[in-house]
Amino acid sequence: GAGVSQSPSNKVTEKGKDVELRCDPISGHTALYWYRQSLGQGLEFLIYFQGNSAPDKSGLPSDRFSAERTGGSVSTLTIQRTQQEDSAVYLCASSLAGSNTGELFFGEGSRLTVL
Amino acid sequence: GDSVTQMEGPVTLSEEACLTINCTYTATGYPSLFWYVQYPGEGLQLLLKATKADDKGSNKGFEATYRKETTSFHLEKGSVQVSDSAVYFCALRKRGDYKLSFGAGTTVTVRA
Numbered sequence: 001g002a003g004v005s006q007s008p009s010n011k012v013t014e015k016g017k018d019v020e021l022r023c024d025p026i027s028g029h030t031a032l033y034w035y036r037q038s039l040g041q042g043l044e045f046l047i048y049f050q051g052n053s054a055p056d057k058s059g060l061p062s063d064r065f066s067a068e069r070t071g072g073s074v075s076t077l078t079i080q081r082t083q084q085e086d087s088a089v090y091l092c093a094s095s096l097a098g099s100n101t102g103e104l105f106f107g108e109g110s111r112l113t114v115l
Numbered sequence: 116g117d118s119v120t121q122m123e124g125p126v127t128l129s130e131e132a133c134l135t136i137n138c139t140y141t142a143t144g145y146p147s148l149f150w151y152v153q154y155p156g157e158g159l160q161l162l163l164k165a166t167k168a169d170d171k172g173s174n175k176g177f178e179a180t181y182r183k184e185t186t187s188f189h190l191e192k193g194s195v196q197v198s199d200s201a202v203y204f205c206a207l208r209k210r211g212d213y214k215l216s217f218g219a220g221t222t223v224t225v226r227a
Contacts, residue, residue, distance in 0.1 A: 004158065033214065042119070043159075043204065043217035056214070091159070104215060106151075106158035 002026070004107035006092050012113045013082055021077040021110045025094030032075050033095075033104060034067060038088040046090075049075060050097065082114045117142040121205045121218035129226050130197055136190040136221050138179075138205035146207040148172075148181055148188040149215065153202040162190075162203070195225045 005024040013019050025032050034046040045059040049069045060066070064082075069075040079086055089111045093104035122137040140148065150162040150172070163172030168183035177192045188205060205218040 031213065035217075040219065042219040043215075045214050045216070048214055050213075093159075103161045103164075104159075106160070108156070108158045 004092055004094055004105050006090075006107035006110050008110055009108065010111045010113075012115065014115050015084060016081055018078065018080045019082055019112060021079075021090050021092075021112070023075045023077070023092030023094075023107060025073065025075070025092070026105055027073075028096070029094035029105070030072060030097040031095045032069060033093045034075070034077050035091040035093065036088045037091055037109070043091065046077070079112075082112075084114050087112055087114045117146065117207060117209060117216050119205050119207055119216055119218040121203075121221055123219070123221070125222040125224060127224045127226065128195060131194045132225075134190075134192045134195045134199070134223065136203055136205075136223070138188045138190065138218060140186050140188065140205075140207050142186075142207055142209060144210055145183070146209050148179070149206040149208070150177070150179055150188070150190050151204040151206060151217070153204070153220075155201070159204065195223075197225045197227050199223065200225045 007022045032049040035043040047067050048056040051072045052069050064080045067077045089109040091109045093106045095104050118141045120139050147166045149164045151159045152162045153159045163174040165172040165181035171180045179188050179190045202220045202222050204220045206215040208215050
């Protein structure tokens, strides 16, 4: 498709299980971002990729969170041993490398519910 | 650190009413400022932006002016429509940085 695609759109899991969230950015966009949106909170930055490298992982909340990007395209955000506080909408965005416009293109998000 | 504070919602108003959503920021230097909008069932999309003081961003009847002296970037629309119902996010980006810092979002509902 033409836009950023995320899957699954909804995920319900039990506490302690691992989950994987996938993001397929716009073709040609080398910059990729993961954000988290919790109820009543703003968008919390998690990690930034430029190509396959992640120069900024500063937003990952704990070592249970990891992300990778392969082929400069698809990215996977993995949350191990999920906790209830991980419940949120996880948003992926992409942009052109070196873009100074600040325009990020967002997917619709993956809503994670940890029971 | 850099941060954005925007007025809390939700905001409910009638069609053709005036809308103002306040946004103030804290940042070193002169960041670029943005408003993003999230319509129901859709991803966030850029609504407008301003990159330097006194710049005015505008789109779809919305306007916001970059005010350095008050560190503000308030979003305004003179006559809203039902289709403007959405969540609005104010954001900033420091010069030379790649990531955006977002406010908490303001939910706006316009009734016919």
